[in-house]
Amino acid sequence: MERLKGGKYIIATDVGGTCTDTVIFAAGEGLKLGKALSTPPNFADGIINSVYSAAEEIGLSLAELFSSCRLFVHGSTVVDNALLTRTGDRTGLITTKGFEDTLLMTRGAYGRWGGLTEDKIKHPVATDRPEPLVPTDRIEGVSERVDYKGEILLQLDEAAAEISIRSLIEVGKVDAIAVSLLWSFFNPQHEKKIKEIINKVSPGVYVSLSNEIAPVPGEYERTSTTVINAYAGSITKNYLTSLESQLEAEGYNGEILVMQGYGGLLSAREAADRAVGMLECGPAAGVIGSRYLGSLMGEENIIAADMGGTTFKVGVIQDGELSHSREPMVDRFHYVAPKIEVVSIGSGGGSIISLDPRTNIPRIGPISAGAVPGPVCYGQGGDEPTLTDVMLLIGYIDPDRFLGGSIKLDVENTRRVFNKKIAQPLGLDIETAAFGIYRIAAAQVTDLIHEITVEQGLDPRDFVLHAFGGSCPLLCSMFGAELNVKNIVVPYAASVNCAFGLASADIVHEYTHTETCSLPCSAEHINNIFKPMVLKGHSQLLSEGFTDKKISLEWAIDFRYGRQVHEVTTPIKVSVPLDDENMSQLISDFETLYERRYGKGSAYKEAGIEMTMFRLTARGLVERPNVEKSQYSGIDSKGAQIGTRNIFVDAKDGMVEAPIYDFDKLSSGNEITGPAVIHTPITTIVIQLDQVGKMDDLRNILIKSI
Amino acid sequence: MKSRLSETLSFNGRGSIVCSCCEYKICDQDLHWKKSVIISEESMQDLCGDNYTVSQGLLLRRFFCPGCYALLDTETAIHDDPFLYDKIIK
Amino acid sequence: MDPITFSIIRHRLFRIVDEAVITLKHVSGSAITNEGHDLMVSLYRADGSLLMGGVGFLHHLTSAAEACKSIINKFNSDINENDVFLLNCPYTAALHTSDVYLVAPIHSEGKLVAWSACFVHVYDIGAMNPGGFSPESLDIFTEGFSSPGLKIVDRGEIRKDVMDTLLNMVRSPEMVALDISSMIACNNVARDRMQGLVKKYGISIVDEACSNLIDQSEDLLRERLLELPDGSWESRQYFNVKDETYKVILKMTKSKDTLSFDFSGSSPQSKYGINCSKWASWGGLFAPLFPLLCYDITWNEGVIKPIEMKAPEGTVVNATRPAPVSIATVGAIQAVNNAACTCISKMLSASDKYKNEATAVWHGSHFAIFMFGKNQRSSDSIGILTETFGGAAGARSIGDGVDVGGEIPNPISRMANVETMEWTFPVRYLFRRRLKDSGGPGTYRGGAGAEFAITPHDAPDGGINYVVSGKGTSYPMSEGLAGGYPGAPSRYTWIKNQKKNSDRCLSDDLLVGSNSYEGDKENISWGVFPLFGNDYLHVRWNGGGGYGDPLKRDLKSLEKDVNEGLVSENAAKEIYGAIIINGQVDLEQSVILRKNILNNRVRGGGS
Numbered sequence A: 001m002e003r004l005k006g007g008k009y010i011i012a013t014d015v016g017g018t019c020t021d022t023v024i025f026a027a028g029e030g031l032k033l034g035k036a037l038s039t040p041p042n043f044a045d046g047i048i049n050s051v052y053s054a055a056e057e058i059g060l061s062l063a064e065l066f067s068s069c070r071l072f073v074h075g076s077t078v079v080d081n082a083l084l085t086r087t088g089d090r091t092g093l094i095t096t097k098g099f100e101d102t103l104l105m106t107r108g109a110y111g112r113w114g115g116l117t118e119d120k121i122k123h124p125v126a127t128d129r130p131e132p133l134v135p136t137d138r139i140e141g142v143s144e145r146v147d148y149k150g151e152i153l154l155q156l157d158e159a160a161a162e163i164s165i166r167s168l169i170e171v172g173k174v175d176a177i178a179v180s181l182l183w184s185f186f187n188p189q190h191e192k193k194i195k196e197i198i199n200k201v202s203p204g205v206y207v208s209l210s211n212e213i214a215p216v217p218g219e220y221e222r223t224s225t226t227v228i229n230a231y232a233g234s235i236t237k238n239y240l241t242s243l244e245s246q247l248e249a250e251g252y253n254g255e256i257l258v259m260q261g262y263g264g265l266l267s268a269r270e271a272a273d274r275a276v277g278m279l280e281c282g283p284a285a286g287v288i289g290s291r292y293l294g295s296l297m298g299e300e301n302i303i304a305a306d307m308g309g310t311t312f313k314v315g316v317i318q319d320g321e322l323s324h325s326r327e328p329m330v331d332r333f334h335y336v337a338p339k340i341e342v343v344s345i346g347s348g349g350g351s352i353i354s355l356d357p358r359t360n361i362p363r364i365g366p367i368s369a370g371a372v373p374g375p376v377c378y379g380q381g382g383d384e385p386t387l388t389d390v391m392l393l394i395g396y397i398d399p400d401r402f403l404g405g406s407i408k409l410d411v412e413n414t415r416r417v418f419n420k421k422i423a424q425p426l427g428l429d430i431e432t433a434a435f436g437i438y439r440i441a442a443a444q445v446t447d448l449i450h451e452i453t454v455e456q457g458l459d460p461r462d463f464v465l466h467a468f469g470g471s472c473p474l475l476c477s478m479f480g481a482e483l484n485v486k487n488i489v490v491p492y493a494a495s496v497n498c499a500f501g502l503a504s505a506d507i508v509h510e511y512t513h514t515e516t517c518s519l520p521c522s523a524e525h526i527n528n529i530f531k532p533m534v535l536k537g538h539s540q541l542l543s544e545g546f547t548d549k550k551i552s553l554e555w556a557i558d559f560r561y562g563r564q565v566h567e568v569t570t571p572i573k574v575s576v577p578l579d580d581e582n583m584s585q586l587i588s589d590f591e592t593l594y595e596r597r598y599g600k601g602s603a604y605k606e607a608g609i610e611m612t613m614f615r616l617t618a619r620g621l622v623e624r625p626n627v628e629k630s631q632y633s634g635i636d637s638k639g640a641q642i643g644t645r646n647i648f649v650d651a652k653d654g655m656v657e658a659p660i661y662d663f664d665k666l667s668s669g670n671e672i673t674g675p676a677v678i679h680t681p682i683t684t685i686v687i688q689l690d691q692v693g694k695m696d697d698l699r700n701i702l703i704k705s706i
Numbered sequence B: 001m002k003s004r005l006s007e008t009l010s011f012n013g014r015g016s017i018v019c020s021c022c023e024y025k026i027c028d029q030d031l032h033w034k035k036s037v038i039i040s041e042e043s044m045q046d047l048c049g050d051n052y053t054v055s056q057g058l059l060l061r062r063f064f065c066p067g068c069y070a071l072l073d074t075e076t077a078i079h080d081d082p083f084l085y086d087k088i089i090k
Numbered sequence C: 001m002d003p004i005t006f007s008i009i010r011h012r013l014f015r016i017v018d019e020a021v022i023t024l025k026h027v028s029g030s031a032i033t034n035e036g037h038d039l040m041v042s043l044y045r046a047d048g049s050l051l052m053g054g055v056g057f058l059h060h061l062t063s064a065a066e067a068c069k070s071i072i073n074k075f076n077s078d079i080n081e082n083d084v085f086l087l088n089c090p091y092t093a094a095l096h097t098s099d100v101y102l103v104a105p106i107h108s109e110g111k112l113v114a115w116s117a118c119f120v121h122v123y124d125i126g127a128m129n130p131g132g133f134s135p136e137s138l139d140i141f142t143e144g145f146s147s148p149g150l151k152i153v154d155r156g157e158i159r160k161d162v163m164d165t166l167l168n169m170v171r172s173p174e175m176v177a178l179d180i181s182s183m184i185a186c187n188n189v190a191r192d193r194m195q196g197l198v199k200k201y202g203i204s205i206v207d208e209a210c211s212n213l214i215d216q217s218e219d220l221l222r223e224r225l226l227e228l229p230d231g232s233w234e235s236r237q238y239f240n241v242k243d244e245t246y247k248v249i250l251k252m253t254k255s256k257d258t259l260s261f262d263f264s265g266s267s268p269q270s271k272y273g274i275n276c277s278k279w280a281s282w283g284g285l286f287a288p289l290f291p292l293l294c295y296d297i298t299w300n301e302g303v304i305k306p307i308e309m310k311a312p313e314g315t316v317v318n319a320t321r322p323a324p325v326s327i328a329t330v331g332a333i334q335a336v337n338n339a340a341c342t343c344i345s346k347m348l349s350a351s352d353k354y355k356n357e358a359t360a361v362w363h364g365s366h367f368a369i370f371m372f373g374k375n376q377r378s379s380d381s382i383g384i385l386t387e388t389f390g391g392a393a394g395a396r397s398i399g400d401g402v403d404v405g406g407e408i409p410n411p412i413s414r415m416a417n418v419e420t421m422e423w424t425f426p427v428r429y430l431f432r433r434r435l436k437d438s439g440g441p442g443t444y445r446g447g448a449g450a451e452f453a454i455t456p457h458d459a460p461d462g463g464i465n466y467v468v469s470g471k472g473t474s475y476p477m478s479e480g481l482a483g484g485y486p487g488a489p490s491r492y493t494w495i496k497n498q499k500k501n502s503d504r505c506l507s508d509d510l511l512v513g514s515n516s517y518e519g520d521k522e523n524i525s526w527g528v529f530p531l532f533g534n535d536y537l538h539v540r541w542n543g544g545g546g547y548g549d550p551l552k553r554d555l556k557s558l559e560k561d562v563n564e565g566l567v568s569e570n571a572a573k574e575i576y577g578a579i580i581i582n583g584q585v586d587l588e589q590s591v592i593l594r595k596n597i598l599n600n601r602v603r604g605g606g607s
């Protein structure tokens, strides 16, 4: 990239719901981390504060830092936030006449139960659809029809379309219009024509076309995606423009790259037109960060877990490849866009513990105590025990050293509340009850990880576990052991992993072409499908300043068996362009993948094989400075021990005196035998009995069973 | 004490079933309340409009409160079918 | 037992069922399984009693328990580790022949510890009509392959002779083979995971947790029943085939902590396949009972214990062999679902604490239309129009029913996209949209049903045939509640010889709706029909029942209904007493009209 050449630093900021994190990479220096509170709706303030806190660590002023910054990478919840708070544009929808209700009918009950937990699904009388982003009176049907082959059966009635558009703008007062017609991904002519008419009638209206935003079959999901994009379009655009000018004012005049839900970066200009691309980009960045860290440590199979105050999120990396969600949702709206799969449950440090009043069975979450009043131990008036309180009661958290000692925790009151609400009704002493809750939390997380590993045919024993976030390092030694993972890693950047992921991502453009071809199909035909995408991707990256050496073009095809609904994206690992010989290798790759994903015996060859979508991933490899490694300084960790404390070990031994270590005093090679606790400025790492922890040369803590 | 018989009817706690809307005393609490209210029996097709292309003989029975004329209950019925009887043991 | 371990084991059991469901969907790969969620997976205890019911078609949870028990009796000492049994005889335990149960024993250390069971609606079962619903069958013998229990996997080995025999009797055997494989895989996963659980905690701990789980459900349901008033509630469902009309009559009685369902008075069994067997009625009443009464209780044997049923033999709800039952799941069973929903809801309505749990009937009638013939790629194709899973929710005391909002007995159904249907079958849709005046009127309106029309498109044979076995056309089946009206009935209209302007050009006015049809119209509901040449099929599906007096519906909500095209101005006036002109409610006139209608009621007068 043109502007990548100068400057020493890569700055990455991730705007999350609560905090804005910063990671700075610099040649020849270690990582620098920064953190500040997010400041919606003017997120830029939080961004600057966060960068400032990292700059301080280097000992630079903001201006000094920005003037020697060569790349600013960014991820943000701005689009998720616009949807959650319903602050997007007043949006209208134009669709094929006769199908105006597609968005509102949500394929029947799918939009009623989608995004609900199983508990709620089992209680249908209490469920409703969310209010749609576009109500009936802002949906217009236009006369036109394209068939399943892309053939036009009925020409667009342009005069009538113009009347519909005027009505949306003049009567409906819309600021944005989504256009989604049947089969438009096979033949976009009518959508394009409608955009022309909108631009003519009112150039200021923001327009999203379904064939551009989500060129895939399935009109409900495609329409929903296009509507989301139109709804959040101008918010996203304004956000990125204002970020650009704010950074310029601070002295940065380089490129801003923006994270997408599929784990790649786009230039801010391009990202501005694809609001849906930014959905859930934070968690995606987390997984990317995990992959990068894995590559530094020589690991390709990783379970990336993140646990903060309210949610536990986890993604899986297998052989360095990420898996993608099939049916993503945002705030209970379906959309379709390439997105890294990250599953979650409502279990975090702030999750409230309660007993089912009828059965006395303990429950964790889904309600969270939030930042205010927070856990009981914060002493801010919280009187519902949370997981954080449990960690305190079993000695894992130090009341005097929480968040670097910034908050002093109230043990007395926590014991009193927990005893009254949980331990006594269970008939257990405080520590045993608290450890029981800890075990349940670990078991639920184990079950969730089971879902995305074992249930997908993957064996957790082949994986290492990365534990990110403020709460995960407290729990990971327990569920990691339960899952029998090879190794548990608490990364140095555990508390800012999304920002770390941003800093380690590449520029990625995704192109797709939808066409169904049955096998046998000539290699030449497929090559011809890819050719225009290859040209487009290549020239795009060249124009962004990448040289051929830094450009990687990855081909993939979605295959399925005839009369089957499941498609499998199969990366083309053989050399391209294809020839007939490596075609057969490709097909066998698909069959292997299919059986791995859908189980033995699921491959139904008799009905033939079809290709449904052709995907090109054009990757511009961003050059990164090497992360500085620290010198090995022996296994002895005595020097880092700062005291002892009683912590709960197991049901047999109960509370046992264990050594406490200061993370900042540990150095590469130091080993710690469990049970033990390590305090970092941001979190606490617990090492269980029969485990040993070790600091590696990247200052990660590795935990292994003995 | 007052208690519910249904969404629209209550027991007044003094031996009677009453309209929850207007407290009109409909009947003794052990009796079949539908026999003490205003009954309308009409062809469902005539009553509900074009979309109800149902069998000609199908009726919509409606039970109104004699005090305030509120609609207390409905049932679909073929001519001679008995009233559906919902009762609560007091 | 220790509540912590109990809680962990319970969570794991949930996950095991869930994972088995995913396996079933993955391997089957069919539209009815994946879109319609027409499936079920559950775990059973060693004696065949329900341990953990999954979210699927809920009337199967108890029937599959009967299937397990029946296999236990029949095979007795011949039940071995890694066996799988097949059962689909409706007079033994199944609902109809095409919903095939595969049940498998789960052993640990050589001891039988549990069973898993699942079903999918198989691609075909060899009945007279393709796809399983067989309106032309007049006895069980013509409803296809039917087994009261056979061993299909013997100690881990598929019995090829048995499999071949089954596949020899069905259409598209390769698709049926895949359905069977999916169920075998599903049982394998359930067994694997269950064995893992037992290995980790030991047989006795898991056994104790399972029995506690069942006791707990029983205690919870009994406690809930004690909170509800004692009494009895009645409901009635009508449905017809051709000129015959049938009734399902239900009297539900609650006494202390028990609940009994009495179907005395229901019609004698039909000569058509809309009957159902006893176990099917038993399952049919549980389908709404689980989500309505036990939304926060684990669905297992404990919930079943306080419940009794009486269903006289020889009736539509307890047919005597060899009566046909192939349409049962969308026939008598659905009438049982609806009747039970109404009685349970009326009971909930009588309680201050539970009144908000009451609901009018959802999607009272499925329209199981199966297409069969050559698709546009010239391959043989059988499949359901998945719109039937679109449904429509009943209104509640807390709000309107959800438009096209599904059904109670199958909480996570959905329908396929138009683009999927047009890709799968040689048809073109003219429209698919919510249906005006279909939601049952009430203070809270029943959810709207919907309508669509299709015509052949690129069919190599010039068209395709379809089987329709729909009820709910002459009698609306989505009953209203508390004064609400029933939802509009379903209607299937065959339009013959509609003039098409030319093969490749559509007349635009046809897209606007049904009124502009020029061809001959025939309302149909039973049998096999063509969709060839210039034929059209226009399907309107039923709305949900309404809740409360329509005269009390909020005028602003009505104005919105009219503007959204869900209620006509005429119905607003005649039924709801609201004057809405040009999308604006006339408050003053409406108040006067409502007063007049109310006064008319003095004489038992109508609206």
Ligand SMILES: [Zn+2]
Residues within 6 Å of the ligand: B019, B020, B021, B022, B023, B024, B065, B066, B067, B068, B069, B070
């Ligand atoms: Zn009254």
